[in-house]
Amino acid sequence: MNFLLDGFLKALELLFSGDPETWSAVSATLRVSALSMLASLSMGIPAGFLLGYKQFAGKKQVRLIVDTFVALPTVFIGLLVYAFLSRRGPLGDLQLLFTLPGIAIGQTLLALPIVTALTATAVESMDRDLRITLMSLGAGRKQLFLSTLWESRFGILAAGINAYGRVTTEVGISMMVGGNIKWHTRTVTTAIALETNKGMFDMGIALGLILLAIAFVVNLSLSFLRKK
Amino acid sequence: MMKRFFAALMLVFLAVAPAAMAEGPVLMMATTTSTDNTGLLDYLSPEFKNDTGVELRWTATGTGKALKMGENCDVDLLMVHAPAAEKAFTEAGFGMDRKEIMFNDFVIIGPEADPAGIKGKSVAESLKTVMEKKAVFVSRGDNSGTHKKELSLWKAAEIAVPEKEEWYVQDRAGNAGQHQHCRRERRLYHDRPGNLYQIRSQCRRKSCVENPGGRG
Known part of the structure; x- marks a missing residue:
């Protein structure tokens, strides 16, 4: 049990002594998650909005598929992306294997269904009353669309925060596609896995706390967007 | 509100920018x-x-x-x-x-005090002594190279692998680093400190250091 306390103290030490290895992993985690969030939000919010807002044939089935993809195992995504990015794979020429953008592709696949499904739910859950009220006030189609988008913003924010949590904590994709290469693709989570394998449990705990601290700072900086 | 969203987006772009570096x-x-x-x-x-x-x-x-x-x-x-x-x-x-x-050496390691008294004996004799004295023996039990080597040593000593004996502990943690900890956490170890024998692989180059997890 000692390693819990040791880990806590070590986390403080690593952060404040500016340990270059730790900061390199923190920076990799931040950069790769920023990339994947950018991609998954810019695709997932419009897709989720349409899925929740529009009525079309087969909507239920599409929703079912999206919801199922929320449960994609990260190791599976990692293998899938590896198969494509491997030099023998169809996208091998891009040389994205063992790079942060490569990891970001996998993490985008992880986050996209989450953003899409939660955005769709956010839009759906307010659609009914809002639509009737707006229509009774004489809103046109464009106004209806914009108001729904605006009113579901907190739900969409929650979708983003949720996806961010998954993306920063996943280890399967980062390990398989990134390869945990020191100074390059070693993220905080793959560093945790490495230290744990080495039997350095206190270091693992320390890095886990650092990851939590990152999540805290990110959520804190987003909190001004939340409902007051 | 919209402005804030764009500000947040800009921050994201800035964070991504250093990703593209010359190599x-x-x-x-x-x-x-x-x-x-x-x-x-x-x-x-x-x-x-x-x-x-x-x-x-x-x-x-x-x-x-x-x-x-x-x-x-x-x-x-x-x-x-x-x-x-x-x-x-x-x-x-x-x-x-x-x-x-590089190549690996396999060694039998035990506590310094050597309670079973295997120092100086051949591998086969050592294993026999460990068995006779019922000294605790920790096996990797994970089909790893070290485990396979151990099984072949029992065989060479013409002893059936004592899998069911109480003093023979199988430790399936697999990875060498974790193995150390797993073993350390066994109550057995606390009950009988300094009384464990096991087979370990060791690198035969100075540059190869032992795992810092602890010693057997």
Whole structure:
């Protein structure tokens, strides 16, 4: 049990002594998650909005598929992306294997269904009353669309925060596609896995706390967007 | 509100920008976790860069996955330890110029006080003594190279593997580093400190350090 306390103290030490290895992993985690969030939000919010807002044939089935993809195992995504990015794979020429953008592709696949499904739910859950009220006030189609988008913003924010949590904590994709290469693709989570394998449990705990601290700072900086 | 969203988006772009950096020539290697854990590569890679100007990067995985990455041309170099699989790999035309750079020794290690009194005895005699004295013996029990070696040693000593004996402990933690901890956490160890025997593999080069997890 000692390693819990040791880990806590070590986390403080690593952060404040500016340990270059730790900061390199923190920076990799931040950069790769920023990339994947950018991609998954810019695709997932419009897709989720349409899925929740529009009525079309087969909507239920599409929703079912999206919801199922929320449960994609990260190791599976990692293998899938590896198969494509491997030099023998169809996208091998891009040389994205063992790079942060490569990891970001996998993490985008992880986050996209989450953003899409939660955005769709956010839009759906307010659609009914809002639509009737707006229509009774004489809103046109464009106004209806914009108001729904605006009113579901907190739900969409929650979708983003949720996806961010998954993306920063996943280890399967980062390990398989990134390869945990020191100074390059070693993220905080793959560093945790490495230290744990080495039997350095206190270091693992320390890095886990650092990851939590990152999540805290990110959520804190987003909190001004939340409902007051 | 909209402005804030855009401000947040800009921040994201700024965070991503340094991702695109210029890079020199890189030699990509796949190796095993145990090699990585020794710290040897951390020592060698700056020297290699000094000598050749090429940056050495490595990913540490299991031998099987490393060989697969070699097959797929994802890495330029492999540093693995599974001679039979390596030979098959080169024979199939996936690799060339296979060199043996290190080898493992297997040793029986035990507490310094040597309660069973195996010091100076042959391997077969030692195992026999451990069995007779019912000293606690920790087996990896995970089908790893070390475990396979252990099984072959029992066989060579003409003793059936004492799997069911109480003093024979199977420890299936697999990875060498975790193994140390798992064993340490066993109540048994606390009950009988300094009374464990086991077979361990040891590197035969000075540069190879023992795992800092603890000693047997």
